[in-house]
Amino acid sequence: MLSEQALAEIARERAKYPEDRAQSALLAALRIAQEDQGFLTTEVMDYIALLLGIEPIRAYEVATFYSMYDLQPVGRHKICVCGSVSCFLRDSDRIIAHLEDQLGIKVGETTPDGLFTLQEVECLGACLGAPMMQVGDRYYEDLTKDRVNGILAALREGGDDVG
């Protein structure tokens, strides 16, 4: 169900924890499965539970508790823009409105071409770079409308990790 590479990565995570504590690798295993599959289906979660030898309910509980797991398909680029107070004070609302405008979608939606999902999230721990957003693995700080335009253009041109 998962790629060889994903399975190897899960095995590496599993080795961090004591012999009798397989469940400790659950957070990592779900993340790796999600990176491999795009989002978490019930089948994938059941598979992870089987792999770690735990009850499937444990996997569902964790997958629904933590905000980074996607239980529904998302766009190729998930844009998480911070709206918490330090960013708010630096006009994040204007950046969020601009993103909605440029993408033609509202917060919580995915563009029809499946390229972008836009989410407003709480503090990402980079408040001195406010306003800021995360796309994929990367943080983009000190955002302006121009900078947002540049980032979106580069992502549209096929980049995955653009400066």
Add this chain to the structure above:
Amino acid sequence: MWVNGVTLQNRGLEDSHRLAVYEASGGYRTLREVLLRPVAPEQIITEMKKSGLRGRGGAGFPTGLKWSFMPKGVTGTKYLLCNADEGEPGTCKDRDIMRYDPHRLIEGMLIGAYAMGARAGYIYIRGEFVEPIQLVEAALAEAYQAGLLGNHILGTGFSFDLYVHRGAGAYICGEETALMESIEGKKGQPRFKPPFPASYGLYGQPTTINNVETFASVPDIISKGGDWFLRLGKPNNGGTKIFSVTGHVQRPGNYEVPMGTPFKDLLAMAGGLFPERKLKAVIPGGTSTPMVAGEVMMDTTMDYDAISKAGSALGAGSVIVIDDSVCMVKTVERIARFYMHESCGQCTPCREGMGWLWRVMHRIEHGQGREEDLQLLLDVGARIEGRTICALADGGVAPVVSSIRLFRSEYEYHIQHKRCLVTMGAG
């Protein structure tokens, strides 16, 4: 003044995250001295107590005292955990320590593990911090390779294994027992205390947990002495501390300054306010700490005692500066949303109360406030405080109640005129 001299001292060096650079600047010398001389574990705890270092994660508990609680002579593994979940709005210092100086954190943990007899540890890093995670993982690999982690460290009888555990998006996992649940692969829901982690922590074993900045302060405290660190600050408020200054300042950033530094000097370091603006309020320690009026803050120094005298708390040193261009109701509504979103849902007063606070704030902000709403907010707050398993709920009450006390007329204007007293300008 001793500025950026302890946990941020290497930030300006090229490749400061690499082992070679850290060692060239004196890194791991303290660990070698401790293990090879060797220094007795009790001696380390004594120095930590002398230093006056208090936990930098928010609660400010004396670190040396905490370390002394770790039981001796137990069977089974003792654990040492590092809290790098950094998620309270305004808090953004641990990320810089991990990006610029991960080895300082590792050395601090190694010295702590030796002093407390811990055999294994985890650094719990919030899942969104991909870059810091990669840098810390790379630093751990370097340290293993150099014989600084693993079995028989530097050829001695001391062994310690250290790993990164990556979070998955939940502020509550910064609460120490929720963090342990999360490492066990469960939902991050805080445990009842007691039992405290020193007797029943990760996997039910004796455990000590400290913040990133706390651990990163350890190598210099041990090499230069507890008295040295204490004297950098003031009695009961030892050392220097990173203040993350964000919001309405011209140069937001992390500034590591002596405890007791006047707030106005810190504000100047951060570039001061924008032209033509007036200081309205400051949240001195992260959103869980009460707001302080601007003019009171201008006469306050940055240390635990002075800030508590000003009616707030130093928290994690997350200084959020708010000027007169912004509506206080809207600002606090945004803060209230955070707590509603992040409640883990275990305790009824928190699960229901955080939602209540936000909904009432929201309707006031949107011109649907009622006369009785301010009293309602205060009543709801009073019914939450002190009645929950963890401190998240009290943290959510603090900004609401403190801002009503300080800016009551602004709230009343909102309710009576169905609109805002302040026209929002650019930030």
